[in-house]
Amino acid sequence: MRIEWSHVSKIFRLKPKQKGRLSSRIPTPSIGLLDFSATVRPGITAVLGPKGSGKSTLLRLTAMQLVPDDGRVTYRSDDGSFCIWSKSGAAMADDPMLTRMKQCIGYVPPLRKMDQTISVEHSLMYLAQTRRVPNPKRRAMELIAQWGLGSVRRVPLHELKPGELKRFFLAKSLLADPVIWLLDEPETGLDEMGRILLEKALASQPKHRITLLATQDMDLAEWASDLLLMEGGSCRRYGRKRWLTAGVPQGTVKAWYEWMQTFSQYLKSNNMNQ
Numbered sequence: 570m571r572i573e574w575s576h577v578s579k580i581f582r583l584k585p586k587q588k589g590r591l592s593s594r595i596p597t598p599s600i601g602l603l604d605f606s607a608t609v610r611p612g613i614t615a616v617l618g619p620k621g622s623g624k625s626t627l628l629r630l631t632a633m634q635l636v637p638d639d640g641r642v643t644y645r646s647d648d649g650s651f652c653i654w655s656k657s658g659a660a661m662a663d664d665p666m667l668t669r670m671k672q673c674i675g676y677v678p679p680l681r682k683m684d685q686t687i688s689v690e691h692s693l694m695y696l697a698q699t700r701r702v703p704n705p706k707r708r709a710m711e712l713i714a715q716w717g718l719g720s721v722r723r724v725p726l727h728e729l730k731p732g733e734l735k736r737f738f739l740a741k742s743l744l745a746d747p748v749i750w751l752l753d754e755p756e757t758g759l760d761e762m763g764r765i766l767l768e769k770a771l772a773s774q775p776k777h778r779i780t781l782l783a784t785q786d787m788d789l790a791e792w793a794s795d796l797l798l799m800e801g802g803s804c805r806r807y808g809r810k811r812w813l814t815a816g817v818p819q820g821t822v823k824a825w826y827e828w829m830q831t832f833s834q835y836l837k838s839n840n841m842n843q
């Protein structure tokens with residue numbers, strides 16, 4: 570499997586606020602992605618970049634939760650078959666190829682509150698059934714054990730502590746054993762046990778899986794095989810971690826990332842002075 574993004578753009582248009590109310594005047598555009606092109610292969614790709622550089626937009630779009638304004642995402646299988654997510658593709662909402670592809674994607678959103686009264690166990694079993702996972706009860710129990718949720722399996726989702734909820738989201742994203750695993754800042758709200766279990770899952774991930782790990786945590790990014798650096802909604806750099814980090818004396822993702830940011834700031838200030 571490969572994921573190819575070709576000239577993908579996503580612009581959010583927010584109505585400007587006026588005296589605390591939404592005005593009907595011209596909306597302010599905000600760049601989510603701008604002419605983003607890249608291709609990723611199986612392995613773990615750390616998606617890095619400053620706040621607002623488009624990491625979450627890239628993941629939500631790849632999870633088919635957002636529709637691109639322009640360009641397309643191609644999910645290309647090893648047998649030559651492919652599936653395209655684009656504005657025109659999204660119009661065919663019940664396309665069986667897209668539905669099948671969506672089932673191959675596990676997405677972990679940034680931490681958010683849940684007001685659901687369903688228990689951890691029932692929620693996982695129900696979701697496994699709706700996704701037609703074989704033997705839903707067994708799969709739910711496997712994930713409860715894998716993510717250390719045994720003691721809270723009968724607890725309603727709205728009563729979970731943030732760390733437990735994060736582990737629940739991680740478990741849920743893996744229900745259908747996804748070929749594509751999208752993690753949006755998984756470190757946020759994660760407890761100590763969750764951190765250990767997440768690192769274990771990254772270390773033992775199946776060879777065919779593509780994991781996109783959007784993170785601000787440079788230690789977590791060390792688990793990646795590839796690095797993708799974003800800036801202003803575009804791909805600034807993509808490549809093997811070992812080659813990119815070989816260019817900095819410390820040889821770490823943190824040092825490479827800081828060096829790239831210094832370089833960016835230098836270029837920006839140089840352009841402003843011209």
Ligand SMILES: Nc1ncnc2c1ncn2[C@@H]1O[C@H](COP(=O)(O)OP(=O)(O)OP(=O)(O)O)[C@@H](O)[C@H]1O
Pocket residue numbers: 581582583599600601618619620621622623624625626627
């Ligand atoms: N739903 C939305 N409505 C309006 N603007 C949005 C929306 N989602 C993202 N944006 C804007 O798009 C840009 C990219 O945001 P995005 O969240 O993708 O960046 P990010 O790199 O994930 O940032 P962070 O590290 O803060 O999560 C930002 O300017 C953001 O304000």
